[in-house]
Amino acid sequence: MAEKNGKIKTYIKGLDENLQGGIPEGHLVLVCGSAGTMKSSVAFNIIYNEVLEGKTGIYLTLEQSHASLLKQMENMEFDLSKVNVQVLEEISKIDEVAKKVKSSKGTLVISDLGAIRKKLADTKFGPSGDWLNAMKNIIKKISTSSKCDLFVLDSLSALYVLSSFDKPRTKIFHIFEFLRDLGLTSFLVSEMPIDQSKYSEYEVEDFLADGIIYLQLTKRYRKVTREISVVKMRATECNNDVFTLEYKNKKFQATFGGRTPLVE
Ligand SMILES: Nc1ncnc2c1ncn2[C@@H]1O[C@H](COP(=O)(O)OP(=O)(O)OP(=O)(O)O)[C@@H](O)[C@H]1O
Numbered sequence: 714m715a716e717k718n719g720k721i722k723t724y725i726k727g728l729d730e731n732l733q734g735g736i737p738e739g740h741l742v743l744v745c746g747s748a749g750t751m752k753s754s755v756a757f758n759i760i761y762n763e764v765l766e767g768k769t770g771i772y773l774t775l776e777q778s779h780a781s782l783l784k785q786m787e788n789m790e791f792d793l794s795k796v797n798v799q800v801l802e803e804i805s806k807i808d809e810v811a812k813k814v815k816s817s818k819g820t821l822v823i824s825d826l827g828a829i830r831k832k833l834a835d836t837k838f839g840p841s842g843d844w845l846n847a848m849k850n851i852i853k854k855i856s857t858s859s860k861c862d863l864f865v866l867d868s869l870s871a872l873y874v875l876s877s878f879d880k881p882r883t884k885i886f887h888i889f890e891f892l893r894d895l896g897l898t899s900f901l902v903s904e905m906p907i908d909q910s911k912y913s914e915y916e917v918e919d920f921l922a923d924g925i926i927y928l929q930l931t932k933r934y935r936k937v938t939r940e941i942s943v944v945k946m947r948a949t950e951c952n953n954d955v956f957t958l959e960y961k962n963k964k965f966q967a968t969f970g971g972r973t974p975l976v977e
């Protein structure tokens with residue numbers, strides 16, 4: 714495991730400074746927001762920059778295809794040629810991908826469960842198969858063959874649709890513990906309803922997570938501002954103010970924490 718008490722930066726300028734440098738390693742963080750609030754981009758930005766530093770991460774996309782995800786990231790000018798990207802779109806290729814992860818320093822594994830779902834539509838998995846187990850097996854396989862540091866699940870909400878969650882409290886507890894036991898710093902994307910009434914589907918996730926990052930689009934007259942706040946971050950003295958979130962010159966920036974830009 715990486716050095717103790719290490720921090721994983723959010724790579725959002727202005728936010729890390731308000732988080733004692735970043736997110737404690739091994740934490741499990743919910744990235745919450747309604748549609749189009751840049752949940753995937755914020756999570757991708759973290760994992761991409763950590764992989765640039767030589768770490769290994771798995772980005773598991775359940776509904777958005779890897780092609781669509783990478784297109785969005787290329788449009789945001791992430792230089793994908795700088796990192797070793799391995800796409801897993803067939804379960805049978807898992808050993809091959811795991812080997813490639815092992816042989817290189819710093820790899821971003823994009824696991825496209827949507828593609829796997831399409832290919833496995835007629836097999837034992839079926840449309841209502843046990844995707845939770847499929848997800849666990851992918852993570853286990855890669856992280857046991859080489860050291861894996863980060864994990865992004867995009868999204869937790871999609872996983873709920875794909876697997877049966879009859880006893881959500883128990884199941885969610887076990888998923889979170891599974892990720893913690895592997896020593897992963899995890900980011901779970903949580904799609905919020907449009908009325909933004911809750912951060913997660915069953916709300917128990919809020920209590921079980923170590924951190925919550927909340928993204929929102931705020932309307933003032935006809936102008937919409939992107940905003941970010943850290944609702945909680947265990948073991949961290951953090952500023953919970955609402956910051957304006959901007960993506961400029963290939964970088965995220967959080968500004969105006971606790972202040973109204975209009976009166977600056
Ligand atoms: N420079 C940029 N390049 C591309 N998209 C950008 C840029 N700046 C802002 N965006 C916006 O980011 C949004 C998409 O971001 P992202 O896919 O990360 O959001 P999301 O919250 O994951 O969305 P979804 O709810 O669809 O999963 C788009 O609405 C897009 O307009």
Ligand SMILES: [Mg+2]
Binds near residue numbers: 752
């Ligand atoms: Mg998304």
